[in-house]
Amino acid sequence: MRSGGDNRGRLLLISLIVTALFLITLDLRGVQVITGLRNGSQSALSPFQSVAATIFRPVGNFFSDVTQLGRTRGEIERLKAANEKLQKELIDRKNADAELAQLKSVLDLAGTAKYKVVNAKVISLGSTSSFTQTITIDAGTNNGVRQNMTVISGLGLVGVVKISYPNSALVQLTTDPAFKVGARVAGSQQIGILSGQGTSKAVLQLLDNQTTLKVGDVILARGSVNNRPFVPGVPIGQVTAVDNAAGAVTQTADVKLYVNFSALSTVAVVISAPKVDPRDALVPRAPVPTPVPTVTIYAQPSESPAP
Amino acid sequence: MFARRFFISLPIFTFIFILQESVVTQFKLFGGGFSLFLIFALLWSALGTPEMGALTGFGAGLLMDLSQSASGPMGQWTLIMILAGFTVSYLGYGDDNFRGNPISLIFTVAAAVVVIRVIYLILGLLLGSDIGSTWSVLVSLFSSAFWSAAIAPLLLPVVTRIHETLFDVKSRI
Incomplete structure (x- = not known):
């Protein structure tokens, strides 16, 4: 190892340390120049960061997944279970909706004819x-x-x-x-x-x-x-x-x-059944055609430019 | 000579800084990952004189202070990196057994990364920064040592080759 530095080296070291302390002091006192420097550096870096994020984010996620393999697997299992439960609920709900629709229609029919x-x-x-x-x-x-x-x-x-x-x-x-x-x-x-x-x-x-x-x-x-x-x-x-x-x-x-x-x-x-025959009261109504709006466009040729 | 070397090194450090801030930060690694820039700066310092190491630390620290991820006041990283650069280069300066052995260099850099972060933490506490839970701090320190030990061997040949090319010094390992 070296036994010590020369005077020039010591002076340099002290100067650098003093500069660093000076910077700390300025920043703690809230000098705007220091904040501006950081903001400026971030503004300069942001295009690079955007490009890198586009390119490397999938790879970054891959590394993240690798390092969190156990937790990710557990999360996947938990989400799968939750998904299955939700799908079952959705099927049950669809089934219930269909049954409800059928029940409503049968009650409508029975109500019209006054059937019990x-x-x-x-x-x-x-x-x-x-x-x-x-x-x-x-x-x-x-x-x-x-x-x-x-x-x-x-x-x-x-x-x-x-x-x-x-x-x-x-x-x-x-x-x-x-x-x-x-x-x-x-x-x-x-x-x-x-x-x-x-x-x-x-x-x-x-x-x-x-x-x-x-x-x-x-x-x-x-x-x-x-x-x-x-x-x-x-x-x-x-x-x-x-x-x-x-x-x-x-x-x-x-x-x-x-x-x-x-x-x-x-x-x-x-x-x-009611004492009175409902006769043709239960005949299903014929579907009413939905009117389709038509749009008419009139096109007029533009005047030809003067020679 | 210091100024010439400093200004020659500046574009390289700027490039590594951009690489660190834009690319390395995209990877979500265990324990917060590693700082390519910090490892590079320490390796670079270790290959030069103590004065040059301090100057390298000053430039690297300034760039680290400009990072948006720096939580402390401007100058905190600068101060720490001046001392770190000086110390790392001081340890190996004139000792060919140290500089000729990549393992000792890698070990020094990995240890220095942890020590630097601990000092940054302590200085941050003194300046009123929040440090989070003790467990997260320990995990972060351990992982930074691990990643530094893993990355430094990969970076070392590159750093020594650039250093040798630029300064024509037989520092290649």
Whole structure:
């Protein structure tokens, strides 16, 4: 090691230390020049920092992730769990919203016709291997649901209660091949028998061969004696095709059922019907076309410039 | 001679300072990471005379005081770096065993970084700065020692080569 510095070196060292102390004193006394120097340096550095941030920030985050690997993994797990929980809540919420919408529509329908109904949730779909089309609902004899009662949804006829248990009931759907219901055409009041076909379409066979059907006719339930198994006036579907085969004894038609049986979640069992037949009061309203605004633009050629 | 060397070194230090403030600060490393500029300045000081080390410390300290991340008053880093530069170069000046051994140089720089930060802390306390929790201070000091020991060997060949090229001194290790 060196034994010591010369006088020039000592003078330099002392001068530098004094300068540093002088700077500290100036800064602590709040001299604006010092603050200005810092601000100026930051202003000069900021473009470099912006460019570097653009280029190196992803890499910087990578290093950050590496150094915090354990914590990051824990955070990811926690966020995944929270995300799963939120997704489940969202699904539940969507499900509840859909059920609420169905319930509202079925109550609207029942309210219009003044049916007294018991709401029920679909808790099971029938086995398709037996070729029957049924559902199980969570309302039974304890809720006033009995055999041969009409089951409706917000869109129309769902089916009929075949068997009623204390807390549940088996419902035969309109689509069941063995399902038959007395029907009438809204407006013309022609009557016939509608049979399920195992699909979303049913077949209507008119009883009177003097009348005619046309596409778009709305089919309603005709109603049974003492309103069982069917209450009158429940919408069933709409005629989509008419069979006018020559020589046929009676006219038949394909009917597109209103109810979407694959999306059933809430239904209502009509436990009593009004004394007065609602007639065509439940016929769904035809959709009103939304007017589309048109914009007309008049274009005029500009005057040609003078030569 | 001091002035000539000082002004030759100034652009290099400015470049390293910009690198430190704009690039190194982008990396979020354990314990706050490292100061490339501080390590560079100490290595540079260690290769010169004590007077040149003090002058180097003065210039480096001034730049560090201009940094927005400097929490103390202007001149605090300058004062500490003058003393640090002088001391680091004083330790190895004329001792070829010290300067010829990279391990001792790296160890000195890593230790100096910690000592400098401790002094900065104490001086900051005296001047009324907040230092945060004791645990965070300890973690920061430990990590700065670790990072300095890790970065200094990488920086040492570069520093010695530049120093040799500029000043034509056989300081290459």
